Amino acid sequence: MTLAWRGVAAAASSCLCALGAGMPSLEEIPNDTFFVMRPPVGGGAYCGDGSPYHFLVRKGTTNVNKVIVDFIGGGACWNERCVNDNAAVQGLSSTSFVMQSAALLHGLTTSQASEIVNSMNLQVIGVSSEVQVADTATWTYIAVLYCTQDVHVGACTTTYQLPDGSANRTVHHNGAANARAVMNWVYDNFPKPEVLAFMGCSAGASLAPVIEVMHAKSRYGADTTIVALGDSASNLLTDKFVMDGLPRWGPHAVFDEIPGFFLEGMPSNLHGDLTSTALSAVFSLYPDVQFGYFTRTDDQIQAYFANEMGGLIPSELDLDARREFWNLHNLAMLEGLQAANPNFRTFVAAGNDHCTTTFDHALQEPGFLAWLEDLLSGGAPPAVACSSCTLADVPGCDGVNGSGRIDDRCGVCGGSGTSCAARSVTAAQLSCAVDASEGDPEESAELPASRSPGGARSASWVCAGAVVCGWQIVRSLRFAQ
DSSP states (O other), X not given: OHHHHHHHHHHHHHHHTTSOOBOOOGGGSOTTOXXXXXXXXXXXXXXTTSOBOOEEEEOOSTEEEEEEEEEOOOOEEOSTHHHHOHHHHHTTSTTSHHHHHHHTTTTOOHHHHHHHHHHXXXXXXXXXXXXXXXXXXXXXXXXXXXXXXXXXXXXXXXXEEOTTSSOEEEEEEOHHHHHHHHHHHHHHHOSSOSEEEEEEEGGGGSSHHHHHHHHHHHHHGGGSEEEEEEESOOOOOOHHXXXXXXXXXXXXXXXXXXXXXXXXXOGGGOSTTHHHHHHHHHHXXXXXXXXXXXXXXXXXXXXXXXXXXXXXXXXXXXXXXXXXXXXXXXXXXXXXXXXXXXXXXXXXXXXXXXXXXXXXXXXXXTTHHHHHXXXXXXXXXXXXXXXXXSGGGSBOTTSOBTOOOOBOTTSOBTOOSOSSOOOOOOGGGGSTTSOGGGGOTTTTTXXXXXXXXXXXXXXXXXXXXXXXXXXXXXXXXXXXX
């Protein structure tokens, strides 16, 4: 599959520059036709290396006014591997094979595009002929392509430096502006969509689909059926990442859109439960919107992501134990969200697959297709879990099966998180204009200071669902036994 994608990217590299610039209106695009949309240069949309951003639209046929907005995954970058890792660097550019491969679909019909996608053994809802999800092949499909490594929420230019000072790279974490460019086009061209389904894979499923619900509800109210669905989202964060890594993306404006959720005014929100707290706040604001997530109990990429953030999974654990630790905490987070929010439901399956495209592996699970189609039609299916996929089925941190007890932020089994000192965070430390290393005392003795804009001194590539990098992680898991 990797070789096929690289072949597609090579072909796309020669055609991307030949595409016309601009963003035609929906009326100007023929039905059943893919079009690469290129926001105007200088309009604020660009990739992590400053190259021009583009996204993909396939106008529907009999259901043009039903819309899928698919946030593509592909990693998260916050320390040194974003400087010297080739896959990471490519993932920050419009010349990446994912961005270029999308350009290959320009001007094609769904049938023609399906041949390309199927040849790569991929499944894309609404595109692939091998994936029959209701009548989504007749819907309008929009891919929010990804080249900023900030889970689509960044708004900060940060310069990263290798530990020995031998190289540095400036990264434009511009995901929020790129997503805004896509959604402004959507809102301008769909005055009253019948259905608006936000979905995403991995990094694309983390926050963006849920945050966008707020904008859509503000514009359309009850006139549109709105759903938000995520696949393999890595929302289990750590205190260390939230305080030391997240500010380097500058996502605070996105969080501040949630009523009553102001990071700079409420630094107490800066803890490992940041994302789940934000998600729960949005779920409760819109009880008429259905939210759904798919995950697996042994997702190696999600476990890798949690481990890379540091401060949660004990380093002395072996590989299997670390995945079990991650699964326990992930189930606790998801079941807690479900208990507090009746409009949120999960489908939890066994196994270690991670999405390559949204719900590609999930669709192989018995019952998932019907569950997904119910949500897309505005229904409210019950949560689904395999026989060993709930807190009641796994040992807690006390070793008791079904106890549901987990280690708190202080490493205390069943604790409240208050037995260890909390990190002090000021509003200034949340600004991407401040050297992010100031909030990272654990690394200060090892890394030279940098005072360039954004000031973070290192960057790590975490492939959280890109088409190729997922395989690279499975092959080279660094938290090996």
